[in-house]
Amino acid sequence: MDSVDVVVIGGGPAGLLAAGKAAADGASVILLEKMEKPARKLRITGKGRCNITNTKPYDEFINDIFPEPRFLRDAFNSFFSDDIIRLLNQQGVATVEERGMRVFPTSGRAWDVAEALVKWARANGVKIYNHAHVTDITSTQGVVTGVKYTDKDSNSKGVECKSIILATGGKSYAATGSTGDGYKLASSLGHTITPLLPxxxxxxxxxxxxxxxxxxxxxxxxxxxxxxxxxxxxxxxxxxxxxxxxxxxxxxxxxxxxxxxxxxxxxxxxxxxxPALSHEKLDARILREVDENPRIAVANLANRLLPRDLASVMIDEIGLAAQKNLGRLTTGERKSIRLWLKExxxxxxxxRSWPEAIVTAGGVSLKEVNPKTMESKLVRGLFFAGELLDLDGSTGGYNLQIAYSTGWLAGKSAAPPIQ
Ligand SMILES: Cc1cc2nc3c(=O)[nH]c(=O)nc-3n(C[C@H](O)[C@H](O)[C@H](O)COP(=O)(O)OP(=O)(O)OC[C@H]3O[C@@H](n4cnc5c(N)ncnc54)[C@H](O)[C@@H]3O)c2cc1C
Structure with a gap:
């Protein structure tokens, strides 16, 4: 049986940062990933472009995180957006900032981000076992002792360790490997899972x-x-x-x-x-069209106001005669058009359901996790990182930053020997 200082469960961005940091700080680390390769979800983020992070300052950044952004103060203090940008740049991934302070790889490939994090973790000494599906966390008298997993050939295996970092992600887009296993593992150790919603x-x-x-x-x-x-x-x-x-x-x-x-x-x-036109301005705009082009068909007016597909839907739904001359448009019809366009x-x-949700709201209750270390308050040597926690962000790079920052802090805290 393998025996190491730290086992990280899950090779997403949270697990990779946790493992890489723990190894950089001198711990022997095994990362167990159940899929054929780590970071499947990361590889499809941002429509394949990966919105890596967001460079808003901390005070603004936390407005896009729920339900308790201040839980992340220490995690963000130890590793924030400038740190992940620097780490990726050092690994050869150039980055570019776009509208809304969102950061992307210059290559436009999420794949490059995932490969860089895997390479960085390995270079720090992390051993990554793919096809390693963790089924149990073992503990004695409230202290973790190891994990059990099944390998590619369904053989049962185990690893003894001093610390475990649980980073199994949420339960959306399950095809990427994030099937919600971590919620079961955490609750088997007594942790509360707040209601999970896509x-x-x-x-x-x-x-x-x-x-x-x-x-x-x-x-x-x-x-x-x-x-x-x-x-x-x-x-x-x-x-x-x-x-x-x-x-x-x-x-x-x-x-x-x-x-x-x-x-x-x-x-x-x-x-x-x-939205750029008030009701009055929109009415004036329609009246101008009527005055200037009384002989064109109502359908033409609709096409000037809307994309063609939508224009025909408007005509059908309001019940307008598409070929009628604009000059014969009644006051009531004009009002119907205006309301259809604005209200x-x-x-x-x-x-929509789990397979389509970008992120999971709810998760391991923050009340039972120490925000200074990411360690469980219930089980010694057990740490949490990433989307598994009861934290979620809006679109704009926030969710990945939660994963890196909590991963980094968990890795840093798990690395020294637990007394
Ligand atoms: C389509 C899509 C696009 C997105 N785009 C963005 C974006 O552009 N920017 C952004 O900030 N966020 C984005 N997100 C959200 C972001 O990807 C996630 O919040 C982030 O990946 C969470 O990281 P994680 O490491 O906590 O979990 P995950 O990335 O889900 O990784 C968890 C890992 O654990 C492994 N695992 C699970 N159970 C076990 C087990 N029992 N044993 C071993 N391994 C296990 C899984 O296989 C997986 O590899 C997007 C999400 C989706 C679905």
């Missing part, structure tokens, strides 16, 4: 705008109503899908929606396709 996810609405293909809309505004009260709004890009909505602004609103739905609250979205309401029926 966050950063699209939603199903009634009605849904029926289009042949998904359509990306730019510069639109989406307002969120919970129990009839407006609670939030986002401006930017929205993907209209056959079931409802997805894409950047939808994802940013989704966390609140998912929690509201889980409590049985009524949730509605209001879409403003022309379409959609009831949210459900969020």
């Amino acid at each position: 966050a950063l996810v699209g939603v199903e609405t009634r009605p849904a705008i029926s289009l042949k293909d998904n359509l990306l809309l730019r510069n639109v505004n989406l307002s969120l109503f919970i129990e009839g009260k407006k609670v939030d709004e986002e401006f930017g890009e929205l993907e209209v899908t056959s079931y409802g909505f997805n894409g950047p602004i939808m994802l940013r609103l989704s966390r609140r929606i998912v929690f509201a739905l889980s409590k049985g609250s009524r949730v509605d979205l209001e879409l403003d396709l022309k 379409q309401r959609f009831e949210v029926l459900a969020q």
